[in-house]
Amino acid sequence: MSTSREVLWWDASGIDGVATRAALEIDASFDVVIIGAGYTGLWSAYYLATLAPSLKIAVLESEFVGFGASGRNGGWLAASVPGSLSLYEKHGGRSAVIELVKAMIATVDEVLHVTEELEIDIDAIKSGCIRIATSAAQAARLKADVAVEQMLEVGSQGWRMESVPEISERIKIPNVVAGAYTPDCARINPAKLVIGLAHAVEKLGVKIYEKSPAEKYGVGYVDTAHHRLRAKSIIRATEGFTCRLPKQTRRWLPMNSSMIATEPLSPEIWREIGWDHAETLSDYAHAYTYVQRTIDGRIAIGGRGNPYAYANSFDALGNTSEETIASLKLALHRFFPATQAVAIPFAWSGVLAVPRDWCAGVSYDKTSGLGWAGGYTGQGVAASNLAGRTIADLVLLRSTAITALPWIDRKNRNWEPEPFRWLGVQAIYGAYRRADRIESNRSSSGSALLARFADIFSGR
Ligand SMILES: Cc1cc2nc3c(=O)[nH]c(=O)nc-3n(C[C@H](O)[C@H](O)[C@H](O)COP(=O)(O)OP(=O)(O)OC[C@H]3O[C@@H](n4cnc5c(N)ncnc54)[C@H](O)[C@@H]3O)c2cc1C
Structure with a gap:
C-alpha cells in the first residue's frame, strides 16, 4: 500500500513539522499500549501521561499519525453527541443523558483550551x-430536533431557530426556508490537531511507532508481524x-x-x-x-458519497470516485x-465507524486491562477528546x-453478515436520497415515508 502523506488533503495544505517515526523493531514492555x-x-x-x-x-500506528479520519475530516469541533439521546437515556437515565450533553458542550472548550496551552x-x-x-x-425536522435539544435545558446555550433574514446575515444561500444556530462549535484544521497532538504526547514521553500495524491483541499483549508489546492495559x-x-x-x-475543497475564492x-x-454549516x-470555510478562504464540503463498500473493502487511501x-x-x-x-483541486475520502445502533461508546475492563473507544x-472530533x-x-x-x-459499557449487537449488510446500507442510503428528492419537490412538511422506514431499518 502506498502511504504518501499527501493522501491527506489537509496535510498538503502546508503544515509544519510532519515527522516520520520509526516502526516497532523490538519486543518491549509498557504500562499502556494504545492501538491507533x-x-x-x-x-x-x-x-x-498528564495524570x-x-x-x-x-502508541502503535499502522501507517502514520493522522492516517485515519482524524487527518481527513471536515474540521467541525462540534458539541453534538454521536447517536440517539433516547438510546443513551435507556442505558443511563435522563439525568445521565443531560450530563453527557453538558460534557460534550464543555469538550469544545476543553480542546480549544488544551491546544492553546500546548501551542498547537x-x-x-x-x-x-x-x-x-x-x-x-427539512424545516419540520429541524424544528423538531431543536425543540428536543431545548427541552434538555442544558443551559442558555445550545441550538435555537433563527429567522431566514438572520441566517442570511450570516451566509447567503438560495432557497433557505428555515435555519438554526448554536454557538457550541468551532471550525478547525483537523490535521493540524492530530499532528500537533502527536508532538505534544511525545514531549510527555509517549512512544509512537508508525508503520506498525497491530495484527492481534489480547490480555497483556499486542502483536505486530514480527514483535510483541506487553502491557497491563x-x-x-x-x-x-x-x-x-x-x-x-x-x-x-x-x-x-x-x-472536496475549492481553490481559495476571490474577495x-x-x-x-x-x-x-466561518461558522460550520x-x-x-x-x-x-x-x-x-477554511482559514485560507476555500470551501471544503463533504457528504457520504459511496457510503459502504462490500465486505468492509474500503479504500484506506481515500481515492474518491468521479460520481x-x-x-x-x-x-x-x-x-x-x-x-x-x-x-x-482536492477530493478525498475517509472511513468512520458506525455501531449497529449508531451510538458511540467507551469501555475498559479493569480485570483484563482491555479497553476501547x-x-x-x-462526529468524533470533539467526542474523541x-x-x-x-x-x-x-x-x-x-x-x-x-x-x-451513559456511553460507557453499552452493549451493542453486531452488524448483519454479508450480503445483508451491504444490501441494507445500499437500501438505506438509496431511500434517503430518494426521500431527499421527494422532499425537495413538494411543500408538505412531513418527512418522506421512505426516510422514516430507512430510519427504522437502519436502527438510528
Ligand atoms: C471525511 C470525514 C469527515 C468528517 N468530518 C467530521 C467533522 O467535521 N466533525 C466530527 O466531529 N467528525 C468528523 N468525522 C469523524 C471524525 O474524523 C472521527 O470520528 C475521528 O477522527 C475518529 O478519531 P479516531 O482516532 O477514533 O479514529 P481515526 O482517526 O480513524 O484513527 C484510527 C487510527 O488507527 C490506525 N489503525 C487502524 N488499525 C490499526 C492497527 N491494526 N494497528 C495500528 N494502527 C491501526 C489507523 O491507521 C488510524 O490512524 C469525519 C470523518 C470523515 C472520514
Missing part, C-alpha cells in the same frame, strides 16, 4: 454552527479500521465520507456569499452535507452559485463525573 494514532489514541495518551507522568505508554495552532475559530433547511420537510482506538482486526468484522460498519465571491465568521437533508466528486460539486454549486467556475458515526479523557480515568481507576456517562 488518531485523536482517540492520542487524547487517551495525552491525558494518561500519571510515570506511566510508560506506547489548529486554525480554530469558535463561531458556532448553522443548520439550514431548504424544503418544508491495551486500548483499541482504531475506529473505522476496527473491522480489519481479528473477530471484529461485524462490530462497527466502516462508512466512507468524502470531501468578490466571498462578498457574494458573506460567511464572515450543514443542510438538513437525510443524506446531508457538511461545509467549512462522488460530481455529487459534492452539485451540492457546492447549489449552496453557493457563485462558485460555478471555481476550480476544485469510538463508534462516533462521523471526551473519550480519551474517560479512558485515562478508567485506566487509572479514577471515579470522576465523566466515568459515569
Whole structure:
C-alpha cells in the first residue's frame, strides 16, 4: 500500500513539522499500549501521561499519525453527541443523558483550551454552527430536533431557530426556508490537531511507532508481524479500521465520507456569499452535507458519497470516485452559485465507524486491562477528546463525573453478515436520497415515508 502523506488533503495544505517515526523493531514492555494514532489514541495518551507522568505508554500506528479520519475530516469541533439521546437515556437515565450533553458542550472548550496551552495552532475559530433547511420537510425536522435539544435545558446555550433574514446575515444561500444556530462549535484544521497532538504526547514521553500495524491483541499483549508489546492495559482506538482486526468484522460498519475543497475564492465571491465568521454549516437533508470555510478562504464540503463498500473493502487511501466528486460539486454549486467556475483541486475520502445502533461508546475492563473507544458515526472530533479523557480515568481507576456517562459499557449487537449488510446500507442510503428528492419537490412538511422506514431499518 502506498502511504504518501499527501493522501491527506489537509496535510498538503502546508503544515509544519510532519515527522516520520520509526516502526516497532523490538519486543518491549509498557504500562499502556494504545492501538491507533488518531485523536482517540492520542487524547487517551495525552491525558494518561498528564495524570500519571510515570506511566510508560506506547502508541502503535499502522501507517502514520493522522492516517485515519482524524487527518481527513471536515474540521467541525462540534458539541453534538454521536447517536440517539433516547438510546443513551435507556442505558443511563435522563439525568445521565443531560450530563453527557453538558460534557460534550464543555469538550469544545476543553480542546480549544488544551491546544492553546500546548501551542498547537489548529486554525480554530469558535463561531458556532448553522443548520439550514431548504424544503418544508427539512424545516419540520429541524424544528423538531431543536425543540428536543431545548427541552434538555442544558443551559442558555445550545441550538435555537433563527429567522431566514438572520441566517442570511450570516451566509447567503438560495432557497433557505428555515435555519438554526448554536454557538457550541468551532471550525478547525483537523490535521493540524492530530499532528500537533502527536508532538505534544511525545514531549510527555509517549512512544509512537508508525508503520506498525497491530495484527492481534489480547490480555497483556499486542502483536505486530514480527514483535510483541506487553502491557497491563491495551486500548483499541482504531475506529473505522476496527473491522480489519481479528473477530471484529461485524462490530462497527466502516462508512466512507468524502470531501472536496475549492481553490481559495476571490474577495468578490466571498462578498457574494458573506460567511464572515466561518461558522460550520450543514443542510438538513437525510443524506446531508457538511461545509467549512477554511482559514485560507476555500470551501471544503463533504457528504457520504459511496457510503459502504462490500465486505468492509474500503479504500484506506481515500481515492474518491468521479460520481462522488460530481455529487459534492452539485451540492457546492447549489449552496453557493457563485462558485460555478471555481476550480476544485482536492477530493478525498475517509472511513468512520458506525455501531449497529449508531451510538458511540467507551469501555475498559479493569480485570483484563482491555479497553476501547469510538463508534462516533462521523462526529468524533470533539467526542474523541471526551473519550480519551474517560479512558485515562478508567485506566487509572479514577471515579470522576465523566466515568459515569451513559456511553460507557453499552452493549451493542453486531452488524448483519454479508450480503445483508451491504444490501441494507445500499437500501438505506438509496431511500434517503430518494426521500431527499421527494422532499425537495413538494411543500408538505412531513418527512418522506421512505426516510422514516430507512430510519427504522437502519436502527438510528
Ligand atoms: C471525511 C470525514 C469527515 C468528517 N468530518 C467530521 C467533522 O467535521 N466533525 C466530527 O466531529 N467528525 C468528523 N468525522 C469523524 C471524525 O474524523 C472521527 O470520528 C475521528 O477522527 C475518529 O478519531 P479516531 O482516532 O477514533 O479514529 P481515526 O482517526 O480513524 O484513527 C484510527 C487510527 O488507527 C490506525 N489503525 C487502524 N488499525 C490499526 C492497527 N491494526 N494497528 C495500528 N494502527 C491501526 C489507523 O491507521 C488510524 O490512524 C469525519 C470523518 C470523515 C472520514
